[in-house]
Amino acid sequence: xxVQTTMIRFHRHKVDQLREKVAGLETMQVELxxxxxxxxxxxxxxxxxxxxxxxxxxxxxTFQKSVHDRQANLQRSADEIAGQVAxxxxxxxxxxxxxxxxxxxxxxxxxSADVVDPSMMIGVASRSAV
Numbered sequence: 001x002x003v004q005t006t007m008i009r010f011h012r013h014k015v016d017q018l019r020e021k022v023a024g025l026e027t028m029q030v031e032l033x034x035x036x037x038x039x040x041x042x043x044x045x046x047x048x049x050x051x052x053x054x055x056x057x058x059x060x061x062t063f064q065k066s067v068h069d070r071q072a073n074l075q076r077s078a079d080e081i082a083g084q085v086a087x088x089x090x091x092x093x094x095x096x097x098x099x100x101x102x103x104x105x106x107x108x109x110x111x112s113a114d115v116v117d118p119s120m121m122i123g124v125a126s127r128s129a130v
Contacts, residue, residue: 004103011099018092025088029081036074043067 046063050056 007102008099008104011095011102011104014095015092015099018088018095022085022088022092025081025085029078029085032074032078032081036071036078039067039071039074 043064046060050060050063
């Protein structure tokens with residue numbers, strides 16, 4: 001029985017780690033997309049300010065290009081993280097199946113059971129950030 005308990009703990013720990021990894025990646029993705037959107041606001045403010053002077057009108061196109069480049073980089077990073085999230089979710093699903101196969105069972109009445117079914121986690125960070 002001790003070996004089974006050890007295996008259950010091991011798999012529970014693995015599920016917990018992967019759950020935290022998914023949540024962290026989703027948070028990073030949401031933050032990158034928020035930064036990308038903030039650049040639109042910054043660009044609009046600078047567009048208005050650039051009309052105040054000749055130097056501003058000359059410098060704005062360069063600033064605009066740098067903002068667009070930064071937005072593209074942020075989008076690329078968010079897309080890469082989306083792939084990592086998908087991989088981490090797949091690993092979480094597999095770890096959860098291994099946890100169940102090892103005899104682990106989540107009892108809803110047990111407050112110490114902190115393992116969450118990964119299907120319930122999908123999109124948690126993206127929904128909470130909106």
